Structures are given as C-alpha cells and as structure tokens.
Amino acid sequence: SEVVKVSSCWGCHYDSHVGDHINNKQGSNLTVNSDDTWVYLSTDGAVARDSGYTATGCVARDQDGNWIVGFNRFLGVCSPFEAEVWGILDEIFILFNKGYRRIIIMTDNLEVAQILTDMDLEDSGITVLRRTHCILQSERGWMIKHIPRNQNLVADRLAKLSFSWKSSLQVIDEAPKDILDLLQVDKMNGCFM
Numbered sequence: 001s002e003v004v005k006v007s008s009c010w011g012c013h014y015d016s017h018v019g020d021h022i023n024n025k026q027g028s029n030l031t032v033n034s035d036d037t038w039v040y041l042s043t044d045g046a047v048a049r050d051s052g053y054t055a056t057g058c059v060a061r062d063q064d065g066n067w068i069v070g071f072n073r074f075l076g077v078c079s080p081f082e083a084e085v086w087g088i089l090d091e092i093f094i095l096f097n098k099g100y101r102r103i104i105i106m107t108d109n110l111e112v113a114q115i116l117t118d119m120d121l122e123d124s125g126i127t128v129l130r131r132t133h134c135i136l137q138s139e140r141g142w143m144i145k146h147i148p149r150n151q152n153l154v155a156d157r158l159a160k161l162s163f164s165w166k167s168s169l170q171v172i173d174e175a176p177k178d179i180l181d182l183l184q185v186d187k188m189n190g191c192f193m
C-alpha cells in the first residue's frame with residue numbers, strides 16, 4: 001500500500017510537471033514565483049470517525065494570507081500522522097513546480113512538527129516520512145511552525161471536503177466559496193506574522 005501511494009504521488013508530480021511544461025509552450029499564464037518570498041503552507045489531516053478513512057488538506061498563501069494554491073487528497077486508511085505528512089509532501093511538490101522554494105510549513109500536529117524539525121531522524125519505517133524528510137534536507141529553504149488548531153481552519157476544511165469528493169488528488173487554484181470566510185478568520189487569528 002505504501003509503495004503504491006508513493007508511486008502515485010511521484011506520478012502525479014511528474015504528470016503536473018509535464019502538463020505545466022506543455023501549457024507553457026502553448027502560452028499559458030502559469031504563475032511562477034520569480035522572487036524569493038516566503039510561502040505559508042498550512043496543512044491538516046482528518047479522520048472520519050465512522051469509517052476510519054483519512055484525508056489531507058493544504059493551502060499555500062502569501063505573506064498577506066492570500067490564496068496561492070490548495071489541494072486535498074482522500075487517502076483511505078492510514079494514520080492521522082501519515083495523512084499530515086502526505087499533505088506536506090504533496091504540497092511541496094506542487095509549490096516547487098510553481099517555482100516557490102521558501103516555505104513556512106504550519107501544522108497543528110505537534111508530533112509532525114517535532115519529527116520534521118529533527119534533522120537526525122532515525123529510520124522510522126514510514127516511507128512518506130523518509131521521503132519528505134529527505135526533500136526538506138536537500139532544499140533547506142523551509143521552516144516549520146506549530147500553530148494552534150484555531151489558526152488552521154482552511155486546511156482543516158479542505159481535508160474534510162475530501163471525504164465528500166473522494167478524489168485521490170484535487171489541486172485547487174482558486175479558493176472555494178465556502179472557504180473564503182475561513183481565509184479571513186485565519187488572517188485575523190494572526191497566522192501570517
């Protein structure tokens with residue numbers, strides 16, 4: 001199961017990279033970050049109590065809290081910890097593809113924040129964690145920040161939307177209408193200071 005998920009993730013990353021390359025040749029207006037500004041990446045995992053299924057949701061925003069890109073993914077059965085790490089890995093690939101290299105990862109999962117910050121991580125046996133940690137070590141343009149749950153409302157909503165959409169990976173270029181109010185709440189809660 002883990003091998004299939006990792007392969008799927010890499011396949012989606014490759015597909016999005018090739019698709020963007022083709023779109024660029026056709027004159028598409030792909031937004032690519034040309035400067036070195038920091039991007040705020042909020043991530044959250046969710047577990048459906050009745051089925052035990054997990055999903056992840058992430059949103060990348062600029063320093064003012066404005067939407068850059070979001071996504072959610074229905075994962076099926078895995079731990080909440082793994083769901084959170086899957087979200088971080090997927091969104092890092094999406095942001096790298098758009099030219100962003102400086103990322104502040106914001107999570108309300110203290111265990112994820114601590115483990116990803118530990119640069120001397122021993123082999124945990126969790127493939128997605130090893131891969132995420134390896135990418136973060138090689139890039140060095142990132143920080144991780146533990147935030148309270150009330151400052152992570154948008155990512156939480158995106159993760160929960162995935163339960164009804166049940167799509168393997170849904171990239172969302174514009175904020176869904178039912179999330180616009182939550183974007184403002186996150187800004188007011190001081191997430192981007």
